[in-house]
Amino acid sequence: MNTDLRDRRRRQTAREIQTTALKLVMDQGLAAVTTDAIAHGAGISTRTFFNYFPNKQAALLGPLPVLGAEDSAWLATSDRPVLDDLTAVARQLVETSPPDRPTLRMLETMLDQLPDLTCSFRDTLETIATVIGDHLQRRLGPGSQWQADIMSHMTMHAFGNATRQWASDDDMPIERIPEMVHEQLVKICESLSST
Numbered sequence: 130m131n132t133d134l135r136d137r138r139r140r141q142t143a144r145e146i147q148t149t150a151l152k153l154v155m156d157q158g159l160a161a162v163t164t165d166a167i168a169h170g171a172g173i174s175t176r177t178f179f180n181y182f183p184n185k186q187a188a189l190l191g192p193l194p195v196l197g198a199e200d201s202a203w204l205a206t207s208d209r210p211v212l213d214d215l216t217a218v219a220r221q222l223v224e225t226s227p228p229d230r231p232t233l234r235m236l237e238t239m240l241d242q243l244p245d246l247t248c249s250f251r252d253t254l255e256t257i258a259t260v261i262g263d264h265l266q267r268r269l270g271p272g273s274q275w276q277a278d279i280m281s282h283m284t285m286h287a288f289g290n291a292t293r294q295w296a297s298d299d300d301m302p303i304e305r306i307p308e309m310v311h312e313q314l315v316k317i318c319e320s321l322s323s324t
Contacts (some may be wrong), residue, residue, distance in 0.1 A: 136170035140192055141144055143181050144229055146171045147191030153233040154189060159243060164188075187237055189246055193253040194226040194288075196260050211265070215284045218261060219310040220237035222288060223303060235316040258285040 149170040153162045164185050168178040182188040196218065205215050240247045258281040265277035291309035295301050 143192040150188040205267040216311040219307040256286045
């Protein structure tokens with residue numbers, strides 16, 4: 130089996146575990162749901178569950194976007210405009226970790242009810258922002274860490290906003306997510322330059 134197919138199957142299983150966990154917790158509450166119940170509902174063994182997630186909270190968050198340093202190393206050496214490259218990062222996140230609209234809607238409801246999950250979700254976005262920021266800092270040179278941090282965090286906030294907008298609109302194509310990231314970053318730049 131080739132790596133792409135294996136990765137797709139792994140993502141699909143992770144998504145099925147997440148969907149099962151979200152439905153169970155929405156019906157029964159977090160305290161009443163066990164990892165055994167999630168595994169049973171997803172049609173897998175508890176041992177398999179732990180191959181995907183360390184606990185039920187992680188299963189609720191599901192397969193979050195990931196951007197490894199090696200996956201985004203091109204950002205440090207690119208000679209394109211930074212805004213275009215930040216949009217390309219958003220596109221890369223959508224392609225490597227495609228969101229699922231119904232699952233995101235359930236997750237949004239769950240995040241409102243469970244503040245600890247919100248912190249874990251933000252930690253994931255923070256990790257991605259750090260990776261982006263490190264590459265931007267190398268690209269921009271010495272003394273640019275603060276600029277790189279601001280740009281990377283703005284990008285991840287825009288990505289989160291765009292993904293939530295996409296999840297709430299059944300007619301919006303997934304390709305709109307990186308486009309919306311670009312539009313939001315442009316608006317931020319315009320508002321900063323006009324004040």
